Amino acid sequence: MSISGLALKSRCTSPIVNHTVFKGARPRFLPGTLLSMKIKILGSAAGGGFPQWNCNCPNCRDLRNDAPNVTGRTQSSIAVSTNGQDWLLVNASPDILQQIRNNPELQPARHIRDTGIAAILLTDAQIDHVTGLLMLREHARPWPIYATPSVWHDLSTGFPIANLLSHYCGVEHRRLDTDGQPVGGLDFLDQVRITPVPLKSKAPPYSPNRTQGKVGDNIGLLIENLRSGKRVFYAPGLGEVEPAIRQHMQQADLVLVDGTLWAEDEMIRLGLSGKKSSDMGHLALSGTGGMIEVLDSLGDGTRTPRKVLVHINNSNPVLRHDSPERATLQRHNIEVAEDGMVFEV
């Protein structure tokens, strides 16, 4: 049987890497499992995935040739759960069908039609974060979709997914505000508080807000487990670390943050594109004021957040386990997310 056949045939389980952010200091009166909030990395790559269908950069070439120093990744998405049965899908990537096959907990098979995805939240309207909604159109009920007014506007005009889905399962828009109010209605997440955080990145190329950004085009998420008191800051697209964002990162126990490109001119140097990292709304990792410097500045001596990069572009040299750039990250205690990683927070 072919490998592809296997992937389709099997209820295949990804390598689940359990990462407990803080192991100690749980109150004695509660079993540990009840404290746990799980964040699972469904896809750790940027738009296009790794390998990207049309790319023959050294990373993609080596991956296709089964080189041992690179690992494939699907496009950017995470899922959050407290009971392991009901999940908040954060971003719906074009690889969502593959991701559901790779993560059997998203298909608990309790009914003839079923899903472990209880609701969907979007951090922006980028094609690599929303196209998967179309693949979920066979849902038995309207999807609850959390999005800011700006994102919902893009999904009602330029890329009218809201109207498209109204001809299939339907959608229920649940408005995300960026005034510091936590997201309501996520009752399936026990003792979890999620707060949208406005940040500077870019609206999608198809959006009228691409050149003149609006608040709410891109958000990060502060995800708090109120039982354990632990905090996660998630931002797959981050173009500029403003003081409020730095403070959220500083106060987090786990930072899952934009690691799209190593260098500001990476795509240009490789002959892949004429665009700089900042043109696409991503702060490059290296260089003065880059993401490594930002991450280095976090922590107060007694307490330092765990730092994990997500949304990695196929061209990024940190995807090579043996690259000098990956070694640099290791020296700075910065990890690179892989598909299937689970963080228990």
Next chain:
Amino acid sequence: MSISGLALKSRCTSPIVNHTVFKGARPRFLPGTLLSMKIKILGSAAGGGFPQWNCNCPNCRDLRNDAPNVTGRTQSSIAVSTNGQDWLLVNASPDILQQIRNNPELQPARHIRDTGIAAILLTDAQIDHVTGLLMLREHARPWPIYATPSVWHDLSTGFPIANLLSHYCGVEHRRLDTDGQPVGGLDFLDQVRITPVPLKSKAPPYSPNRTQGKVGDNIGLLIENLRSGKRVFYAPGLGEVEPAIRQHMQQADLVLVDGTLWAEDEMIRLGLSGKKSSDMGHLALSGTGGMIEVLDSLGDGTRTPRKVLVHINNSNPVLRHDSPERATLQRHNIEVAEDGMVFEV
């Protein structure tokens, strides 16, 4: 390593089943390979694929449990080539990225950014036939996309892929007419003539033409190898076999035709949907006037087309190798397409 990791990591090759439609009678003055037109099944499933993400019908359940009598399938698409390097992609399914990984000939790696897909032709504007276009947005040039005016209208309004892609790679619409004129401009296909054939099926649910169909909402393709003189008729969606369609099927050497559902009320009986097969524009296989009867009527005693079903829904019992329905097909000399099949015509 997980199975999913393997699928991503490897330049995985599908089981390529070579099917030469007619082996004899090639002119002696030409090497056999020059006569060959290849049609490759990239995806043999209907919308949703097999297994479908939210489905726990007996077929999907058994596939997830690795039962030996079912084989996974991606969503409906074929590719046509004469030189094995340049391919016409017919329909762009939501599984296109997986399909490109499964079929390495679609990524010949001649340049740092490259593809074996030379042009794209759409038989309708259904979500399972067009969404993959969004995943091909990193192309270095505008995509030549062949579509009827009716399909292009849907892709310029309800599902404005044409406008969306204009913000990425761009598109070049090449108009398909349904007046019997062959498709022009496919110079990379040597001595191949492709003629769109209007047929009765359904426009997508999101289309204003869903209830009142227009000519060109759905087409079949007559694909002729002018060197070998062999003809293929391809119609992944076919709701009614009108006389002109029957004649095309009758004159073909290979018929690749709609096998979506076994029974008109299959989805209702399984509790999966309230829709009949005909509501969705598909002629069911069984029953009076069904597709099996139509296929049985083809041939003139000396010459009978090879008959292969495509666009199979996950609920269809013919997906089980050991089902009575599959045995019925075998008695009628009707095959069920699998991903990776190649027909050399």
